[in-house]
Amino acid sequence: MSTVNSGLVHDLLVELDRTGPLPLHRQIESALREGIRAGRLPFGSSIPPSRRLAAELGISRGVVVEAYDQLVAEGYLVSTPGSYTRVAAAPEQIVTEPAAPPSPGPRIDFGYGRTDAASFPRAVWLRSLKRVLTTAPHDRLNYLDGYGVPELRKSLADYLTRVRGVSATPSQVLITSGFGQAGALVLQVLADRGGKRIAVEDPSADDDIRPLAVRHGFEVVPLPVTADGVSVEALERSDADLVMLTPSHQWPLGGVLPAEARAAVVRWARTTGALVLEDDYDAEYRYDRAPVGAVQGLAPDVVIYAGSLSKTLAPGLRLGWLVLPPHLTSAVAEAKLLADRGSPAIEQLAFADFLVRGEFDRQLRRMRPVYRRRRDALLAALAEHLPDLEPTGIAAGLHAVAWLPDDLDEHAVVTAAADHGVQVAGIAPYRLTKPGRPGLIIGYSSLNEAQITEGIRLLAEAITTMLPATSATRAEGTPAGAGRRAR
Amino acid sequence: MSTVNSGLVHDLLVELDRTGPLPLHRQIESALREGIRAGRLPFGSSIPPSRRLAAELGISRGVVVEAYDQLVAEGYLVSTPGSYTRVAAAPEQIVTEPAAPPSPGPRIDFGYGRTDAASFPRAVWLRSLKRVLTTAPHDRLNYLDGYGVPELRKSLADYLTRVRGVSATPSQVLITSGFGQAGALVLQVLADRGGKRIAVEDPSADDDIRPLAVRHGFEVVPLPVTADGVSVEALERSDADLVMLTPSHQWPLGGVLPAEARAAVVRWARTTGALVLEDDYDAEYRYDRAPVGAVQGLAPDVVIYAGSLSKTLAPGLRLGWLVLPPHLTSAVAEAKLLADRGSPAIEQLAFADFLVRGEFDRQLRRMRPVYRRRRDALLAALAEHLPDLEPTGIAAGLHAVAWLPDDLDEHAVVTAAADHGVQVAGIAPYRLTKPGRPGLIIGYSSLNEAQITEGIRLLAEAITTMLPATSATRAEGTPAGAGRRAR
Numbered sequence: 001m002s003t004v005n006s007g008l009v010h011d012l013l014v015e016l017d018r019t020g021p022l023p024l025h026r027q028i029e030s031a032l033r034e035g036i037r038a039g040r041l042p043f044g045s046s047i048p049p050s051r052r053l054a055a056e057l058g059i060s061r062g063v064v065v066e067a068y069d070q071l072v073a074e075g076y077l078v079s080t081p082g083s084y085t086r087v088a089a090a091p092e093q094i095v096t097e098p099a100a101p102p103s104p105g106p107r108i109d110f111g112y113g114r115t116d117a118a119s120f121p122r123a124v125w126l127r128s129l130k131r132v133l134t135t136a137p138h139d140r141l142n143y144l145d146g147y148g149v150p151e152l153r154k155s156l157a158d159y160l161t162r163v164r165g166v167s168a169t170p171s172q173v174l175i176t177s178g179f180g181q182a183g184a185l186v187l188q189v190l191a192d193r194g195g196k197r198i199a200v201e202d203p204s205a206d207d208d209i210r211p212l213a214v215r216h217g218f219e220v221v222p223l224p225v226t227a228d229g230v231s232v233e234a235l236e237r238s239d240a241d242l243v244m245l246t247p248s249h250q251w252p253l254g255g256v257l258p259a260e261a262r263a264a265v266v267r268w269a270r271t272t273g274a275l276v277l278e279d280d281y282d283a284e285y286r287y288d289r290a291p292v293g294a295v296q297g298l299a300p301d302v303v304i305y306a307g308s309l310s311k312t313l314a315p316g317l318r319l320g321w322l323v324l325p326p327h328l329t330s331a332v333a334e335a336k337l338l339a340d341r342g343s344p345a346i347e348q349l350a351f352a353d354f355l356v357r358g359e360f361d362r363q364l365r366r367m368r369p370v371y372r373r374r375r376d377a378l379l380a381a382l383a384e385h386l387p388d389l390e391p392t393g394i395a396a397g398l399h400a401v402a403w404l405p406d407d408l409d410e411h412a413v414v415t416a417a418a419d420h421g422v423q424v425a426g427i428a429p430y431r432l433t434k435p436g437r438p439g440l441i442i443g444y445s446s447l448n449e450a451q452i453t454e455g456i457r458l459l460a461e462a463i464t465t466m467l468p469a470t471s472a473t474r475a476e477g478t479p480a481g482a483g484r485r486a487r
Numbered sequence: 488m489s490t491v492n493s494g495l496v497h498d499l500l501v502e503l504d505r506t507g508p509l510p511l512h513r514q515i516e517s518a519l520r521e522g523i524r525a526g527r528l529p530f531g532s533s534i535p536p537s538r539r540l541a542a543e544l545g546i547s548r549g550v551v552v553e554a555y556d557q558l559v560a561e562g563y564l565v566s567t568p569g570s571y572t573r574v575a576a577a578p579e580q581i582v583t584e585p586a587a588p589p590s591p592g593p594r595i596d597f598g599y600g601r602t603d604a605a606s607f608p609r610a611v612w613l614r615s616l617k618r619v620l621t622t623a624p625h626d627r628l629n630y631l632d633g634y635g636v637p638e639l640r641k642s643l644a645d646y647l648t649r650v651r652g653v654s655a656t657p658s659q660v661l662i663t664s665g666f667g668q669a670g671a672l673v674l675q676v677l678a679d680r681g682g683k684r685i686a687v688e689d690p691s692a693d694d695d696i697r698p699l700a701v702r703h704g705f706e707v708v709p710l711p712v713t714a715d716g717v718s719v720e721a722l723e724r725s726d727a728d729l730v731m732l733t734p735s736h737q738w739p740l741g742g743v744l745p746a747e748a749r750a751a752v753v754r755w756a757r758t759t760g761a762l763v764l765e766d767d768y769d770a771e772y773r774y775d776r777a778p779v780g781a782v783q784g785l786a787p788d789v790v791i792y793a794g795s796l797s798k799t800l801a802p803g804l805r806l807g808w809l810v811l812p813p814h815l816t817s818a819v820a821e822a823k824l825l826a827d828r829g830s831p832a833i834e835q836l837a838f839a840d841f842l843v844r845g846e847f848d849r850q851l852r853r854m855r856p857v858y859r860r861r862r863d864a865l866l867a868a869l870a871e872h873l874p875d876l877e878p879t880g881i882a883a884g885l886h887a888v889a890w891l892p893d894d895l896d897e898h899a900v901v902t903a904a905a906d907h908g909v910q911v912a913g914i915a916p917y918r919l920t921k922p923g924r925p926g927l928i929i930g931y932s933s934l935n936e937a938q939i940t941e942g943i944r945l946l947a948e949a950i951t952t953m954l955p956a957t958s959a960t961r962a963e964g965t966p967a968g969a970g971r972r973a974r
Binding site for chain 2: 026033069076113114115117118120122123125126129130133134138139140141142143144162176177178180181184211212215310314315316317318319338339340341342343344345346347365
């Protein structure tokens with residue numbers, strides 16, 4: 001490395017490495033920035049004219065001018081016509097946060113609601129992004145409306161009609177940043193229209209609709225769920241303005257709402273003037289049975305259909321959609337516009353390209369056997385290590401529920417599992433009416449078969465160390481329930 | 488094109504083109520899909536076993552199996568083990584919307600608040616996307632928190648400290664989908680904490696804070712704006728819980744809040760316990776004067792800083808940020824999580840890469856002279872064609888205000904301009920307290936110099952045809968105010 005130092009240059013601590021990869025002007029910028037930050041070049045002090053510094057460094061003046069221009073642009077220097085360039089007013093010292101110590105984390109995480117992030121088709125998605133950035137009209141980069149880009153509304157209407165039996169024209173499709181926002185928009189419009197009561201499945205997810213409903217002042221009515229899905233009798237008694245359903249794979253119990261119940265839900269909505277919000281959250285993954293179409297296809301006038309990429313491509317994309325009855329479309333679009341002025345255009349266009357080229361179908365086709373094998377590994381491991389646990393909701397989706405024997409306390413099992421390095425959720429936290437049958441929600445989509453088998457083995461170990469009592473606390477020193485597995 | 492037809496195949500209307508670019512299995516898929524859609528293959532009817540169709544078509548069985556698998560995946564066919572594959576339940580006919588007839592649109596659009604979409608650095612942005620998709624850890628594609636990806640929070644804290652004099656650690660930075668959402672989150676948290684009154688500049692933008700404030704039930708207090716920015720005296724009398732300011736370039740009038748007024752705003756906030764929301768919406772474009780740092784740098788304890796890419800890269804990216812006083816960070820992150828579960832990860836990471844590599848600085852440096860030339864063209868055209876109009880707010884930003892002589896009615900000028908093919912906004916729609924001095928808001932950022940000159944020439948023509956009266960309606964048939972330009 002050959003460096004140059006001289007009087008003035010030495011003051012500025014400019015050291016040029018003429019053989020390194022960094023252009024000379026970047027080296028000057030960096031030296032001056034450092035000098036200003038460190039206080040060697042005090043605020044308001046003048047820096048040498050570009051001609052003089054260039055001469056001292058033995059480089060062309062243009063290089064120095066480029067560096068000064070950049071620092072002026074960045075606010076480090078101030079250039080006043082007819083005067084010296086000076087160091088600008090104080091930028092605060094950059095304070096970097098101390099990094100949090102990495103938490104150990106569970107050895108096996110049966111967290112639900114994940115895709116296998118490692119299977120995200122990065123190269124294919126990049127190709128779609130590239131096509132979009134190469135071909136999209138400039139206007140698509142400008143402000144958006146609250147509906148979404150027309151390319152995606154069209155290709156989604158096409159896809160959902162074809163694959164999910166949804167009845168949709170592009171004008172009914174509205175792009176959201178996922179189910180959470182979709183629910184927020186629908187509830188806001190419903191609140192504006194005087195809605196009072198929301199019926200939800202019990203148990204159901206507690207992170208979207210339920211907190212939003214509370215925030216909007218809705219009364220939340222729980223509807224019991226059986227192996228087949230929600231109780232329609234309870235719905236008919238609910239006096240709700242909207243019911244939130246997961247008919248193709250009830251979350252978390254996994255039931256599929258039978259045809260008669262679907263017809264009854266539609267009848268209820270039409271008779272009472274209520275709406276149905278259908279969360280088609282993992283309909284794309286079905287393993288052992290024929291596909292079940294969306295309820296929306298039966299009654300597009302009263303059913304709001306919601307879907308997203310969170311369970312099929314990646315939650316980090318934040319891309320979802322609503323198919324709305326025509327009379328709701330403009331109100332929801334207005335709410336979306338006020339909430340965030342539309343979802344990012346480039347990713348919408350990329351997904352439209354991905355859909356139209358058949359890449360989405362291809363990705364689902366690729367992942368279905370992968371997830372199926374993982375589910376099969378889970379069922380095999382449960383049968384081997386925990387035969388007393390009864391799996392349910394396994395025909396589709398990315399998780400299974402395993403019912404616990406009644407004498408095992410759910411919370412205690414979850415805690416014991418965590419102690420054995422296994423993260424698994426109970427059902428109780430998702431119930432609105434307690435207590436209920438104890439069970440575990442076991443997500444298998446982001447673990448490979450070996451991890452799944454190991455996780456269930458560890459879970460069995462954890463359960464073996466537990467008392468067969470129903471107490472929520474572990475009684476240390478008491479003989480462990482080793483007979484558990486033998487029963 | 489060589490095609491094959493035979494008995495069964497003929498029924499299915501499968502025509503194979505063995506010389507074309509489409510793979511055989513795609514051709515089969517497409518033919519069957521068409522047959523199902525058109526009703527030639529009725530729902531529930533069985534389709535031939537793959538072996539038989541393959542034999543009839545003289546192709547390998549694997550090709551047919553691949554086609555059937557795809558159609559099963561798409562829901563067109565249902566495959567039952569040990570039985571024939573059948574046509575599935577009815578997907579609705581796809582109905583495509585008739586395209587709306589293209590509206591003629593203005594010849595010259597002086598709309599404000601735009602970037603030059605044609606200058607978006609598509610290739611460089613794509614390189615950042617590519618690096619992200621090649622290198623980002625899988626976890627970044629999973630569910631996010633309400634704060635934003637750490638890479639971007641760090642690089643933004645760095646950038647804003649360096650360039651805008653903001654005082655920020657990464658922990659105070661929160662990623663939003665632009666200023667609209669940033670405002671929505673802040674107002675929601677303020678409402679939750681019992682805020683009652685929001686002070687805004689008069690005139691000010693009417694599309695974000697003001698409608699949101701009304702939605703949350705806040706009282707909106709207008710503060711008069713002079714050439715220097717907001718009236719601090721009015722602020723001190725406002726009894727507001729939060730004031731929304733554009734101190735570096737008041738929107739729309741373009742004033743820069745002087746140092747004493749900034750200090751007074753901070754004093755007011757600290758004395759009353761109120762907050763300041765600083766919208767630094769186009770601080771990056773300054774042409775004739777030294778950069779003015781953000782007010783937040785003076786008082787990070789009471790000022791919430793908001794910025795976005797909408798005026799620097801592209802509104803369609805939907806990427807913005809807040810720098811929050813530490814006591815507000817977690818509440819705003821919670822609101823963000825409930826609103827949309829975080830902004831899309833890939834674009835956040837791409838912008839972090841873009842920032843760290845100096846591409847953002849480079850893009851701003853590239854655009855500054857472009858916009859400056861456009862502004863100069865606007866000023867020259869105004870001086871030549873409309874010398875009676877007084878430009879203001881021209882030292883920075885992407886638009887100018889031109890005051891109209893008092894005897895010209897603003898609305899009438901806007902209407903006459905539209906009749907002459909020129910889209911331009913008046914100030915009146917943005918005022919809370921009417922009336923005020925008449926003027927035009929002239930955005931120049933997305934027009935080239937020739938278009939700007941032509942637009943001002945047309946505007947002058949429009950004004951020439953007007954009466955010099957102050958009536959808001961045009962009196963047809965009265966001699967036109969041809970003397971206007973001569974005065």
